[in-house]
Amino acid sequence: MSTLELPSPKLERWRWADLPALQRAAESPRGPAPDLDAALLPLEGPRLVFVDGVFDAERSAPGPVTVGRRAWTSEHPLARFGQLEGWALDLGQEAVTDPIQIVHLGSGGDNHLRGFIALAADAAASVVETFVGSGWANRQTRIELARGARLMRSVRLIQADGFVSIRDEVDVGQAASYAATFLGAGGMGSRIDGELVVSGTDAYAEMGGALLTRGDQRQECAVTVRHAAERGTSHQTWRAVAADRSAASLAARVDVARGAQKTDGEQSLRGILLQRTATVNLKPELEIFADDVKCAHGATVGELDNRALFYLQSRGVPRPRAKALLTRAFVADSLDRIGQKTVREAFVADADRWLEAAL
Secondary structure: OOHHHOOOOOOHHHOOOOHHHHHHHHOOOOOOOOOOOOOOOOOOOOEEEEEOOEEOOOOOEOOOEEEEEOOOOOOOOOHHHOOOEEEEEEEOOOOEOOOEEEEEEEEEEEEEEEEEEEEOOOOEEEEEEEEEEEEEEEEEEEEEEOOOOEEEEEEEEOOOOOEEEEEEEEEEOOOOEEEEEEEEOOOOEEEEEEEEEEOOOOOEEEEEEEEEEOOOOEEEEEEEEEEOOOOOEEEEEEEEEEOOOOEEEEEEEEEEOOOOOOOEEEEEEEEEEOOOOOEEEEEEEEEEOOOOOEEEEEEEEEOOOHHHHHHHHHOOOOHHHHHHHHHHHHHHHHHOOOOOHHHHHHHHHHHHHHHHHHO
C-alpha cells in the first residue's frame, strides 16, 4: 500500500486526517496479540473476538451474530480496503438480544473488517465494541433500522498505538432510534467517519463522544446527519481534550432536505486545551432547505477555568487532582448518554486512566 492510494489531505473532508500515522500503522511489524481478558467487559450475552480482523471462534460465543462474507458498495475512500469477510446481526420483528460485545485485538500491520446490522420492525439491540493493541484497524459498518427499531452502540478506542478508522453508514427508519457513543482514550491515531440518514418520519439519530489526545497524537471525527423525512430529531454531542502537542478535530454537519419539516437538529462541539501547545479544531455545519425546522449548533474551545481550579485548591484539592476533576466533568456529558451502567462505568474508567497519565 502506498500513500497514493489514501485520500488526499487537500480534500476539505480529509484536511485534518493523520494519514502518515495511518500509513505507519499499516506498515508496522506484527507482534504478539494483546490480552483478551483486559479488554473484555463483564457483560452477559454474545461475544465476538477478532484478532487482526480474523474471527477467533474458540474465544467467541456469537449467539445471533453470523460471521461470513458480506459485501456491499461504498463511496468511502477507505472502504475499498475492506475484505468481504465480516460479521452480521439480523434481528426479526420485535426481537430483543442481550448486549453484544465485539473485541478487536490488533498485533500490528493492517486489518480490515465489515459489519452489518439490520433490525426489523420494533427490534432492539445493543452493541459494544472495543479496540486494543496496535496496527491499522479499518472498519466499515452498515446499519439499517426498520420502523420502531432501536439500536444503542458504544465504541471504545483504547489501542496503545497505531490507527483506527471507522466508517458508519446508518439508515434510520420511521420512529426508529439510533444512539452511538465513541471514546478515543488510547495512544493511537483515529478517524471516526459517519453518515447517518434519517429517512423515516419521527426518527431519532444521535452520535457523539469524546476524543482525548496527548503527546503528538491526532484524532478526529467527521459526521454528517441527513434529515430526509418530517419530524426527525438528531443530536451530536462531542467533546475534545488535547494535551502537549496533540490535536483533536471535530467536524459535525446537519443537512435538512426539502420537505423534511419539523426537523430538530442539535450540535454541541466543545474542546479544552490542557496546554497552549495543543490544538482543537471544531467545524459545525448546517445546510437547511426546509422552512419549519429547529436547528442549532454551538462550538467553543478554551482552557480550564482558573477560578474553579483556585476554588478546589483552596479546599485542599491538589492542583493535578483539581484539573482531573474539572476535565472529567467536561467529558462526562458526552459519556453519560450511554444507557447501560456497566458500559458507561467502563468508559468513564478509560477516561480517568487517560487523565491520570496526561495530568
